[in-house]
Amino acid sequence: MIKPFKTILTITATIMLAAFTQLSQTPERPKYDSQELSDKEGIPVIMKHLPDWKNKVNEAIFITNSADLEKALGDRPIFEQIEFVGGAEAVAANYPEGRLLIVEYASPQASSETDSAIRMKLAESSPTPPIFYKRIGNYNVFVFDGDNETAAIALMDKIKYQKVVRWLGRDPHVRRRAEQSFIKTTSSLFVATVIVIVSGLGISVLLGIIAGFIFFGIRERKRMRMPTFSDSGGLTRLNLDELTPPIGPDGMLLKD
Structure with a gap:
């Protein structure tokens, strides 16, 4: 009679111990009722x-x-x-x-x-x-x-x-984003084109000025190296129209 009683008592104690262990291992309810909790901090x-x-x-x-x-x-x-x-x-x-x-x-x-x-x-x-x-x-x-x-x-x-x-x-905003992208691209292209044209004109003018100064300098140096001369009194003219009076030995015009 005592032996079955001990068996029942042992089984009951085992069940209670298992239940207590299970309850102690039940995970604690999260503090926040969020759709997405951080794994590390446990916060939303x-x-x-x-x-x-x-x-x-x-x-x-x-x-x-x-x-x-x-x-x-x-x-x-x-x-x-x-x-x-x-x-x-x-x-x-x-x-x-x-x-x-x-x-x-x-x-x-x-x-x-x-x-x-x-x-x-x-x-x-x-x-x-x-x-x-x-x-x-x-x-x-x-x-x-x-x-x-x-x-x-x-x-x-x-x-x-x-x-x-x-x-x-x-996406209801796809058209608006496409319009903004088109406007941005067109504006960038226009600005880039204007910059290229203006830059080209500026560079052309600058190169023209530099070339002009170089050409003028070369011509000036050539002129400075040429000897000084005068044709005063030594001018030769063909008197085809017979309007110029003859010139004497002393270089003076002869009068009739």
């Missing part, structure tokens, strides 16, 4: 695109919904144009230039549509203090509560979108 990749991110990562706020966005930056009318759909996420951090917000969308289409809505909203109203905005790849970037536009733009320029953007359908 978007946070690593903050300017000076190593010093800002501990105070930066990761955002995945409108409620968190309003909690982090307050209730702002421009936030009506931002929708956290399709895996969109954002990060906010404070800088001397202002409060920076980066919103990332999973596709360029979503980012482009949000960009159009934001620009239209900003054109309709003039918020005070001003909102500085820029689209960088799939990032829609804001600087709030700043009063220096140059500093805000410089802060946004530090953000680099390093992912490859692929449109799921036809």
